[in-house]
Amino acid sequence: MTDRLPHALRSDALDNRERVLDAARALFATEGLNVPMREIARHAGVGPATLYRRFPTKQTLVTEVFQDQMRACHTIVDEGLADPDPWRGFRRVVERTCELHAHNRGFTEAFMSAFPDAVDFAADRAYAMNAIAELARRAKDAGRLRPDFVLDDLILMLMAHRGIHVPSAAARVTASRRFAALVIQAFQVSATHEPLPPVPRLAPAYP
The missing domain is CATH 1.10.357 (Tetracycline Repressor; domain 2)
Structure with missing residues (x-):
């Protein structure tokens, strides 16, 4: 059992790291970089201490994510x-x-x-x-x-x-x-223009 314990710990640590990265990717993509580190930890299902142990600063986390x-x-x-x-x-x-x-x-x-x-x-x-x-x-x-x-x-x-x-x-x-x-x-220099791509609906329909 003691021989298997270090491997299990390494596996848990790796899983935590990937959960943090996945959570950061999702939150940064939708909310930008102002997401608090504690929110990333909560979203990843880990404690803040675990997050900071893997990524001491937000800069190291963002660099890895992107x-x-x-x-x-x-x-x-x-x-x-x-x-x-x-x-x-x-x-x-x-x-x-x-x-x-x-x-x-x-x-x-x-x-x-x-x-x-x-x-x-x-x-x-x-x-x-x-x-x-x-x-x-x-x-x-x-x-x-x-x-x-x-x-x-x-x-x-x-x-x-x-x-x-x-x-x-x-x-x-x-x-x-x-x-x-x-x-x-x-x-472009030319005055001729190709048709524009479709326009998304960004506002309520006009009366």
Whole structure:
């Protein structure tokens, strides 16, 4: 029995860690990063002491929770750069970035954070922004992206996108896709526009 005890303890510790991560993912996605650590512990079914033993600070927890999203963000910009058509690559970056952020409100806050005590993805953010800057340069050279576009416009886009609050995940994704289409039309040089994606119902029907 004593030989099996350490293994059982390790198994329980691993289960607790995964429950905390699952709870944090769910709460950060719907409520953002301001969720109290005690609420995450309650949602995970563990005590606060157990949570802090696994994740001493919220920063360590958030960094762990959003590793997959940061990898997805890298993939998005890398695939955009690899597209032989820079404007198509740029469009896909905008569309897929909006969709990625639509699925997780907390990731938007973590990615955008620049406050000293907040979660800092500085290296990942710098990588993504440098890659997008190169892609934007190519799209401008191809005559498709308006010449006065600057990276601050992309930050402005993410800030505005963060304001999408709708009752369901499906409606949030639908709204995000339409928002991305409007942004792309604003960024492009051509005056011709493709049809917009469907509009979600965001308010009561008009009389």
